[in-house]
Amino acid sequence: MLEIKNIHKSFGDNIVLNGIDLKIEKGDVVVVLGPSGSGKTTLLRCINFLEKADQGQAIFGDTQVDLKKASKKQIYSIRKRTAFVFQNYNLFNNKTALENVTEGLIIGRKMTKEEANKIGKDALDKVGLFEKYDAYPGELSGGQQQRVGIARAVSLNPDIILFDEPTSALDPELVGEVLEVMKTIAKEGTTMLVVTHEMSFAKDVANRVIFMDGGVIVEEGPPNEFFQHPKEERTQRFLKRVLPEDYIYNI
Amino acid sequence: MSNGLDFEFLIDTFFVALTGVPVAILITVVSLAIALPLGFILALTRINKMLVLNQFSRVYVSFVRGTPVIVQIFIIYNSVPLLLASIFEKYNIQMDVYDVNPIWYALIVFSLNTTATLIEVFRSAINTVSKGQLEAAHSVGLTTVQAFRRIIVPQTLVVALPNICNATVNLIKATSLGYAMSLPEITLKAQVAANASYNYIEAYLDIFIIYLIICSLVEYLFKRLEKRLRKYQIAPTA
Numbered sequence: 129m130l131e132i133k134n135i136h137k138s139f140g141d142n143i144v145l146n147g148i149d150l151k152i153e154k155g156d157v158v159v160v161l162g163p164s165g166s167g168k169t170t171l172l173r174c175i176n177f178l179e180k181a182d183q184g185q186a187i188f189g190d191t192q193v194d195l196k197k198a199s200k201k202q203i204y205s206i207r208k209r210t211a212f213v214f215q216n217y218n219l220f221n222n223k224t225a226l227e228n229v230t231e232g233l234i235i236g237r238k239m240t241k242e243e244a245n246k247i248g249k250d251a252l253d254k255v256g257l258f259e260k261y262d263a264y265p266g267e268l269s270g271g272q273q274q275r276v277g278i279a280r281a282v283s284l285n286p287d288i289i290l291f292d293e294p295t296s297a298l299d300p301e302l303v304g305e306v307l308e309v310m311k312t313i314a315k316e317g318t319t320m321l322v323v324t325h326e327m328s329f330a331k332d333v334a335n336r337v338i339f340m341d342g343g344v345i346v347e348e349g350p351p352n353e354f355f356q357h358p359k360e361e362r363t364q365r366f367l368k369r370v371l372p373e374d375y376i377y378n379i
Numbered sequence: 380m381s382n383g384l385d386f387e388f389l390i391d392t393f394f395v396a397l398t399g400v401p402v403a404i405l406i407t408v409v410s411l412a413i414a415l416p417l418g419f420i421l422a423l424t425r426i427n428k429m430l431v432l433n434q435f436s437r438v439y440v441s442f443v444r445g446t447p448v449i450v451q452i453f454i455i456y457n458s459v460p461l462l463l464a465s466i467f468e469k470y471n472i473q474m475d476v477y478d479v480n481p482i483w484y485a486l487i488v489f490s491l492n493t494t495a496t497l498i499e500v501f502r503s504a505i506n507t508v509s510k511g512q513l514e515a516a517h518s519v520g521l522t523t524v525q526a527f528r529r530i531i532v533p534q535t536l537v538v539a540l541p542n543i544c545n546a547t548v549n550l551i552k553a554t555s556l557g558y559a560m561s562l563p564e565i566t567l568k569a570q571v572a573a574n575a576s577y578n579y580i581e582a583y584l585d586i587f588i589i590y591l592i593i594c595s596l597v598e599y600l601f602k603r604l605e606k607r608l609r610k611y612q613i614a615p616t617a
C-alpha cells in the first residue's frame with residue numbers, strides 16, 4: 129500500500145538517510161527503533177514532505193511520487209493520505225481541542241462545519257476526551273494534548289499515520305494513557321508507522337520492527353524474532369542497551 | 380502673570396490645543412496602518428533569513444533605532460524638499476516644494492520609524508509561536524498562507540499586543556516633535572497660543588494633560604483588546 133524506495137537525505141556533510149526502502153501493507157503497525165540521531169524523525173518527515181529528500185520515491189497505492197521533485201499538488205495529495213503525530217504535540221494553541229481536530233477537515237478538506245464537528249467529536253470521544261471539546265491546549269495535560277494530536281490525525285482518515293516518539297515528551301505517569309489510545313486504533317486496523325522508545329508497544333502491538341542505524345535499515349522482522357533472535361551485531365548491542373534485563377535471559 | 384496660573388487662558392488654550400488632536404491621531408493611525416503589515420512582512424524576511432531583504436531590514440532597523448527621531452525629522456524635512464525640487468525642475472512640474480503639507484513629511488518619518496520598531500516586535504513574537512504549529516498545519520493539509528492567517532498570525536498578534544501598545548503610545552508622544560516641521564498638532568497649537576501672551580506654563584500644562592488623556596485611553600483600549608483576543612492561555616511549549 130505504501131512503498132518507499134531508496135530515500136537519501138543529507139544535512140550538509142551529515143548523511144542522515146542513506147538509501148532506505150520500506151514497504152507497508154494496509155493494517156500494518158511498523159515500529160522503527162534506532163539510536164538517537166539515526167535519522168528516524170527525518171525519515172518520517174521526508175515521507176510527509178516536512179523535509180525534502182535528496183532522492184527517493186514514494187508509492188501510495190497507484191500513485192508514484194518523486195520525493196525530491198514532487199509538485200505542490202502531489203505534496204498536497206500525499207499529505208491527504210498521511211497524518212503526523214508529533215513528539216511535542218504541536219497543537220494549535222489558539223484553537224480548542226475540537227477546532228484542532230476540525231481545522232484540517234474544514235480548511236484542508238473543505239468539509240462543512242457540521243460534518244467536521246461530527247467527525248471531530250467522534251475522534252475526541254475515541255481518545256477519551258468527550259468532556260474536553262472546548263478546552264484550549266493550555267488547559268490540557270500533556271497526555272491529553274497528545275491524545276488530541278492523535279484524534280487530529282485519526283479524523284483525517286489517512287491511509288497511514290506517522291508517529292514520531294509520541295510519548296517521549298510526556299511525564300512517565302501520562303505515557304500509559306497515550307499508548308493505550310494508540311493500541312486501540314491499531315486494533316481497529318489503522319496503518320501506523322511509529323518511532324518510539326517504548327519497547328512494550330513494539331512487542332505487544334507491532335507486527336513488524338525495524339532497526340535503523342547510520343542512515344540505513346540494519347535489521348527488520350516480526351517482534352518475536354526481532355527481540356529474541358536479533359541477527360545483526362549492531363541490533364544486539366542496541367537491544368542490550370535499551371533492554372538490559374530482558375536481554376540477559378535471551379542470550 | 381506673576382499671580383499664579385491664568386485659568387481662563389489655561390481653559391481657552393486647552394481647547395485650542397485640542398484642535399491639534401485630529402492631526403496627531405491621523406498621523407498615528409496612518410503610520411500604524413503602514414507599519415503593521417510592513418513590519419510583519421519584514422520580520423518574516425528576517426526570520427527566514429531571506430537574502431538581501433533580511434540584510435536590508437537589519438541595517439534599516441539599526442539606522443532608525445540608532446538615531447533620535449528629531450534628527451530623522453530634520454533630515455527628511457530638509458532633504459526631501461531639495462530632492463523634490465530637483466525632480467520638479469527636471470520634469471518641468473510647476474509646483475512649489477514649500478507648499479507641500481508638512482503632514483506628508485510627518486507620515487514618512489513616523490511610518491518609517493514605527494516600521495523599524497514593529498519589525499523587532501514581530502520578530503520576537505513570531506519566534507514564540509513554535510515552528511511546529513506551522514508544520515502541523517501543513518500536515519493536516521493547510522497551505523502556508525492559510526496556516527499563517529488562521530494559526531500563526533492570531534497568536535503572534537496576541538503575544539505582540541503589549542509591545543504594539545507601547546509602540547503606539549510612543550508614536551503618539553513622538554508626534555509632538557512634529558512642531559519642528561510646523562505640523563499643526565497639539566504641541567504647536569498650544570505653543571502658538573502662548574507665544575502671544577507668554578503664558579507658557581499654562582500651555583504646557585494643557586499639552587501635558589491632553590497627551591496623558593490620549594495615552595491612557597489608548598492603553599485602556601489595548602488592554603480590552605488583549606483580553607478579547609486572549610481567550611486561551613499560551614500552552615507551555617513542551
Ligand SMILES: Nc1ncnc2c1ncn2[C@@H]1O[C@H](COP(=O)(O)OP(=O)(O)OP(=O)(O)O)[C@@H](O)[C@H]1O
Pocket residue numbers: 139142144162163164165166167168169170171
Ligand atoms: N533541520 C536539520 N538541519 C541540520 N541537521 C539536522 C536537521 N534535522 C536533523 N538533523 C540531523 O540529522 C541527524 C538525524 O536526526 P533525526 O532527528 O532524524 O534523528 P532521530 O533518529 O530522530 O533521533 P532522536 O532519537 O534523537 O529523535 C542528526 O544528526 C541531526 O542533527
Ligand SMILES: [Mg+2]
Pocket residue numbers: 168169170292293
Ligand atoms: Mg527523532
